[in-house]
Amino acid sequence: MPSRPATSPLDRLDPQNLSLLEPLKPMAKKLAHDPVDAHIGSRIRLRRKQLGVSQTELGKAIDLTFQQVQKYEIGGNRVSAATLFRIAMRLAVPISFFFDGLDGAPTQVEPASNDVQSIMALKAALTVPEIVNIQELPRRQQRAVATIIQGLFERR
Secondary structure (H helix, E strand, O other): OOOOOOOOHHHHOOHHHHHHHHHHHHHHHHHOOOHHHHHHHHHHHHHHHHOOOOHHHHHHHOOOOHHHHHHHHHOOOOOOHHHHHHHHHHHOOOHHHHHOOOOOOOOOOOOOOOOHHHHHHHHHHHOOOOOOOHHHOOHHHHHHHHHHHHHHHOOO
């Protein structure tokens, strides 16, 4: 009885030589979605949908393509800290929103300062819906913003 022809290159692999595939294992692990990335992505999607913002609109607001937003939302790509910050600003949530419900995530972070006004100002800054380019403001407003920021971080 004649043997049937191999249908793919994998069918022709000699089981004795599977050690040749060892170098590919790290790449396969990279393709696996990290549960934390998936959680953060699902939180991005949740908030985006709550606001009625499309992937395209969010992408344009943070200088990304909708495909990249899509990859973040499914956890296929890891979101950098800078990008997560821009997403939080655009979606008007604190960065901690994306970690809510994550196993092992702290539920409450103690403030480093007792200055209630500084804490409230910082919290307000984190929930501003749009990022303002300070350099586009008039000089007087630039100085006022700089004074506020310096006041927030002064050591007492």
